[in-house]
Structures are given as structure tokens and as C-alpha cells.
Amino acid sequence: MFNRPLNVAKPIFFWRRLFAAIFSSSMLMSYFGNQSAQAQEVNQYCQISAAQAQAKEKLRLSALQGDQQAQNQYQELVRQHKQAVQECRNRNWPQVQAIWLRLYPCDIQPGEIDRIMDRIVNRGYNQVYLEAFYDGQVLLPAANNPTVWPSVIRTPGAENTDLLLRAIQKGQERGLKVYAWMFTTNFGYTYAQRRDREGAIARNGKGQTSLYVVDDASQVFIDPYNLQAKRDYYQMVQEILRRRPDGILFDYVRYPRQAGADSIATKVTDLWLYSEATQQALFQRAQNNKGLELIRRFLSKGYVTAGDISEVDKLYPQEGEPMWQGRTPPPPPPIEPPSPIGQKAVAAVIPPVQRQPILQSELWQLSVAHAMQGILDFVNLAAYPAQKLGIPAGVVFFPDGNQTVGKGYDSRLQPWDRFPSSLEWHPMSYANCGNATCIAAQVQRVLSMAKPGTKVIPAIAGQWGKNVNGRPSLDTQMQAIRPFASQLTGVSHFAYSWQDPEHDQQRKFCRVK
Template identity: 45%
Template sequence: MPVTSISCLFALTLFTLTGSFTQSAFAQVGEYCQFEKEAIAHKDKLRMAAFQENNKSENSDKISAMKEYQALVTQHNQALNTCRQKSWLKTQGIWLRLYPCDLQSGKLEEVMDRIVNRGYNQVFVEVISNGTILLPMTANTTAWNSLVQSEKYKNADLLKLAIDKGRERGLKVHAWLFTMNVGIGYGQGFERNGISRQTVARQQALARNGNGDSTISIIENLGKNPNGEVPTKNQLFIDPYNYQAQSDLYLAAYEVAKRKPDGVAFDYVRYKRGAGAASVVSNVRYLWIYGHASLAALRDRAENFQGRELINRFLKQGYVTPTDLQAVKKLYPEESEPLWQGRRPTGKSISDKSPAIAYWQNELWRLVVGHAFIGVTHYLGIVSKPVLQQGIPASVAFFSDGNQPVGDGFDSRMQPWHLFPITYEWRPMAYAICGKPECIVAQIRRVFQYAPEGAEISPILLGQWNESFRDRPSLELQMQAIHQEFAAINSISHFSFGWQTRELAFSRSRQFCKL
């Protein structure tokens, strides 16, 4: 028998016979329910023994190691659950991207073990990443290519496996689904019948601004990970009013719901943020509402011909002038003033000196901002139906400052989270940077100020355990500050597993590995 097998059997025997070691195998430290180093090391050894490649003569050793490993996984599951019940923080989540090599023997188990070791009892598994989807090749009828492109693993359902492996360890496994950001892989490649996914309908499904640009050319700075990378190169946003875009993500959500995750988190429920000065928009031509479907829906908000004509001129020019008002009146003299949804008539003709042109500018701006907002909420309502109809909990990740006016303009993300219903759990991304927890707490406080009564609020944080990083306090300090300010919060998650310092090398090895 090889030396490695002997050492593994000795470790198993020691674990079985020594009561003191059994205790440390599932003990936790502190209020965040993290396992001790000895317990982690012991579980790692058992897992390696259970999944190592053995000769046939050593199968009995492998079976024995597997039983011991599974027993310890169960013990850690129970210990984590007990610890969380006693803690103010009932749910501690982590956001996770999977890679094809996670299908290797024992690798997905290692990922989930590492998550449990840190005291997490919830994980958000990314479903659409880099324009690919976490569905098996043989069961993928969506607008995205499957993440795993190996003939050997064409039937492998990595999402379902992640759900099963996570639950074995006491994790609530949520599917993390991008909504309006569909990735540059959207509509690329071919269907299983050989027909191209790149159709005219999908070209028209893309969000566009007044210059006809799609979002692929815009760089968005979301914040850097520990390696200083800004992961914005693969973003492609859709027109939320477009039927093709709605049906494509509806199908993806339907496939996710079939796998019965513990929840589905909808992310990128917004438009793309512009770069630099363009992060604030004050002109309609910079809004992403110039897709065919969005323009049609906006024009249909007019309630008379004067209203429709004035909307068209505003969309084309970015403003209207007194000359435009006179031209509109001349075109449709039988109508007293332009009307559209949400506008109260003044009772005065536009040929009157009052109201002034600034009034019409403001009314039109309010109309297009409201139109952009409604597109986001309407799209969310459609694509989340398969999830909610199955009784699966749904949540929405959002920026607390993404829905507000800035100076004379508006935050270009146009994220109307204040209009989200309490049907969804609210997950504000509290990513503020000021070197202290106060600015992070302030972002969450703003959510409470605008949230409807009964909304369940579970913040998402960036940072590192045990250390400050890039002017962000440690995760512990952030969570303690939140707990002191908001006693009602008992659920927090961290973005992301791959960005945590101690997981960087491990995540890199998984990312660049080849099946």
C-alpha cells in the first residue's frame, strides 16, 4: 500500500478513536461561525483521500475514506446550522462563479467546503457568465452557449450539481441570474439544429442610445478586485421593452427554476452606467431607450398628436424650442396642448406665453426618465415569472444610489429599486469607499428610508476578512457597524468568493484549468 494511503488510513483511525480531535473537527470560532484550522485541514485530508485516483486493489480504502468524509461533512453541516441559529447573523452568503474544471473529481466538493469553512450558509451561483450559461450542452435551448463545451461532459449539469453539493453541506443555494446585462455571448453561435442564434430580432433586442450605439463600447468602472482588474469588457445590455430579450431571459429563468434552487437572485436590473462624466445623464439622447421596442413604447405614451410630435422632436434633438411648440400647434390646431401619460393638462394652449419652454423641457424629461424606469421594472416582472410561479424565493441586487438625480441630470444606471415590490428580497450593494464603515451604513440607511414597509433587506458587502483593503474596512467591521445601526438585518452576503485574498490562487487555478 502506498505511503499516502497509509497516512490517510492513520488519519481516519485517529479521527475515529480520539474524542478530543472529533470535537475540533467541527468547532467554530467567534460570532461568524468560521471553522478552526485543524478542522479544515482534517476535512481536506479526508476529501483528498476520498477522491484520489486509486488502483482497484485500493478501492476499499477509497470507500472507507468517502464514508468518513461524508460523515464529517454532515457534522459540519449540523455545527454550522447550530452556530447560525445562535448568531444575530442568521444568513451569511457568498457570491460564486463556477468554471468547467469544477466538474473534476472532488473539485466542486472542495469549493463548497471552502465556503462552509468560512461560516457561510448561503451561496449565489452565477448562471450566466462571460456570455455563457450554466446549463448542459444537451439540454440548452437558450440564447447562450453552454459554459462547458466538452463532449465528455456534454450531459453534466453544473448548476444542479452545485445545488446538490451545497445542500449536502447546509448551504442554501441560490441561482444568480443577470437580467439586462446579457453578455457579448448573447445570440452567438448556433442552435442544436444548426440555425444561427444571431437573428435580426436579437440585433434589435439590444439597448441603444440616441447615436445608435449599443452598450458594448462603453466602459463601466464597477470597482476593482484585489488584482486591480475591472471586469467590464463583456457587458452587453438589452432593451427591456423588446419581446425577444424578454422571451430569451424568461426561458433561462424557466430552466433555472426547473432545477429547484433555494432562490434566484436577479442582478443587473438596470441600464449600463456611462464612463466618467457620462455616468450622469441630463440629455435624453444619452439614455439607453433608443431600441426599436423602447422607442415605440415611448411614442405610444402620447395621448394626442401634439404630444406624439413633441416627444419625437425631443428624442431627435435632445431638447425642444419655442419654434417646435409653434410647429406642433400648427400641425394639429384642433388640439389645445400636448398630452402624454402622467402629465396633467394645464388648460392652456401651447401658443400662450405661459407655461415657458423650461416647463415643457422638464415635463418631457420626467416622461423619458419614467419610461426608462418602467422598462426596468416591467422586464423584471416578466423574466421572474417562472421563478415566482414555482414558489421559489426571488431577490434583486441593486445599487442604493442608482435611482437618484445628480445635479441637473440623473444616475445613468437608471435603477428604480424604490419601485421594486416586496415580492422580492432586496439586496443593496453597499460598496461605498471612505475608509470607515459610516458611508456603507449610510447607503443602507437610504434603502430603509425609501423601502416599503415589510421589505426584507439583505446588504451585499465588498472587502476582506481580518484586514482593510483599498480604503474598505474589514468585513467584520462592516458587519458590526450594520448590526449596531440596523437590528432588523440578519442576512448579509459578500462579493465575491473569487475576490477573497485567500481564495485568489485557488480561483485562478480553477479558471485557467482545462478539462
């Protein structure tokens, strides 16, 4: 039976089917094997596996030593990880997950930017908010820095090193969108040291600049109405945009945060209205002489009296009610017998003592609105060059920075609810109440006030997998804001220094070789 001859007459299609089945089986195994390998590259948070990350780092180090084969393998792994994270982010919420990053002089060393960007990709991020202007320094090469601020990189021999451009390019090679993140009305201490810029520094009615009211001596806030300050900042924005970042973010779009009782602005002298440009712009809001005179008196004394109102009436008897932008005077009381009465007669009809509380309240509201309008005008000007180039621009703000407290206002006077919907909104949802409910509440408040079509990308602070100083882990916070997923364009995490504090400290305090 074992020597039975082969049946050569067996139909030929039998063998074709047999080979096809074997071939198909091997192909399927190969296909599903590749799919499985790709799936193992990333976890549910789109993070690259530790084994893959270590393999990439070893290849990077070997490539730095001149190993061409390692260089080729490294580039291939960078490409694979780029694709894996992109595909994972497309499948999973949030589709945009960003991280905030500050660079240091040591990052000019060969391979350092590659190392940082690799680590960011490894953690499942697809955007980076790279600090381009902070603490009175700008991330431009010293040899090509036409701004009034010193360069971050002042290392001898590195005058031509363009770390901003390098970081943008290295990030983009890995599929990361790199935004330039900038301080805005906080120009930094170096700006305050310039005698030719003294008039651009914001001042309150107590004769103070922000140097007197904040703990961080690096913070110096400017008068947003000052023409020189606008020119200086506009020029810097243009220089940064020459590097073609994928977007630009404006932080510190506000006045200084003060402490204790001063954290609430309750009187005009608390406001940053006492620099020349701000005052002149405020006076220009007057629509008649009476309005101008009362604004002047209110600003100088902090209040107006019935006597002031009476004096102003006598100074300009031909005018009716004091007028300024946005003011609608109260209607005159009825007169018997009925007769036509115009605005000019109101002042004569209502005694100054009755008009004083109304005028004082309206002058206070005018002053607050004027201070806030300065912030709005400044950020709109700053964003214009980016918008002209079609580069996304966004504003970074505190969700509680625009609140009223009793008859006062949060001292930051951050009118984020009036930021245009053409800008991305990046609310810093950093509330710390021991759990994530207050963080979710901040996000919800912003969403409730945003106009339809506004891109809202909340920033949350923390670390993956563990609580920090009572602040919940990023995992927990992400879970808390997940119910708002359909209304959020993305989420960002503050910051790289929190995610990898050891690496951040090494970079911050190392010596450039």
C-alpha cells in the first residue's frame, strides 16, 4: 500500500488550490504579524513601548559616533514611530495632544534636539508648544537678532546657532506640529533696564510698576497702548514667523497677578492706567469737554464728588451730560407740564449730588473697560502677522482671570471671553482641589462662553500615572474632561519639565561642551 503510484491524472486545479491555500496562509500570518507588531508599538495613550524607545535611543547614540548603518536604522525607526503615533492619534481621542517645552543653551549640542523630540513622540504627542520668548529672552541666534531682547543662546561660538529653526525642523520631521509659544505683555526684566523704554512700562495709581507687585522679578508688564512697545513686539513676532512654525501662541495676555487683598482691583488706582500712552488713549474716549474733565479728575483723585460735577457744569454750560465712548446718560425726569427736553437740559434738571453715584460708577466701568481693551488690541496686533501668513494663532489664559469679585475685578483683568473666535483658545485649567472635578469645571466654563466654531484646547498640568502635590495624574484629568471631547479640538500637557524632570534639570544646568 505504501508503494502505490501517484495518480498523475489528479486534476491540476487541486494542486493550484493547495499551493494557493499555503501561500494565502503565509501571507495572512505575515499581515497579521505586522499588524500585531505595529499595535505593540503604542499603547492606549499612543505612547511608544519602552523597548522600542530604548532601541531608537541606542541607534541615535551610535549614529552620533558616525555609524552610518545605525544612522539609516535610526531614521527608519523615527519614520515608523512617526507613522504609528499619527495613526494612533487619528483613531483615539484627543486627535491633538500637545506638550509645552522650554529649550536651554545646552540643547545646541549635537543630537540633543533629536533626543528631546524623540522622547516627545515616544509619549504619544503630536504637537509641541516651544517657548520662543520668555523672561525677557528670545530664541533667536545672537548673530541674527534684530530685536531689543537678548538671545537665549549667548554661548561664545554659537552666535549663529538657530535653535528655534532647528527645533521646528526636527519636530516636523517626526510628524510633530511645532508652535512658537511667547510671553505677550510680560516683556521681562531686560526690557525694564533700557532707559529708552521706561515710558513703555505699565504703572498703577500708586506709582508702582509690576516689579513692585509680583514675586518673580523677571516679570515686567508693559503699557499695551504704548506705540514703542507695540513696534518692538511686532518686530519680534515677524522674526519668529520667519522660521515658519506651525502656529503661534500668546501667553501672559493680561496684567500682573497680585497677592492678598491686592488680587482684587476695587479702585481706579489699582489699575495699570497711569503710563502716558494709556492715559492719552483714555482721554481720547471723551466725547465732550465735560466728559474729558471728569475722566481727568477721576483718574487723578480716584473719585469724583458732587462739587466736581457742579464745577464741570459751570466750566462748560453749553454742554449737557458728560459724555464718553459707550455712555448712555439716564433719561431726564418727567416735567410738568410736558415739554420737549433734550440732553443738554439733563444736567440742569438732576442735581449733582444725585448724579454723582451714577457718574462715579460709570467712570469706574470706563476705566476697567479701557484697561481690558488695551489687552485685546495688543493681542490682535500681535496675531496679525501670523494670520496674514495663514499660520494659526492662539491665546493662553486662566479660566478665572476675567472674573468679577463683588464690585471688583480679578487684578489680571484678562478679558478672555472677548478674545476673537478666529484665535485658538488655550485655557490653563490648573485648578487644584485634590481631584479632577474643579479642572473639569474650568474647562466647562470656557466652553460655555466660547462662540460656536472656537477651537478650544485646554492645558492641564501633571504627570502620567501619578499624583503630584495633590494634583491628579494626567490620566485622571484626561478622564474627567473626556465628556467634553466633542467640543474640544485637543488637549495640551504642561510641561516637558514635569514629564521628565531629571532630563530637564540635566539640560538646564549642564555646561556646553
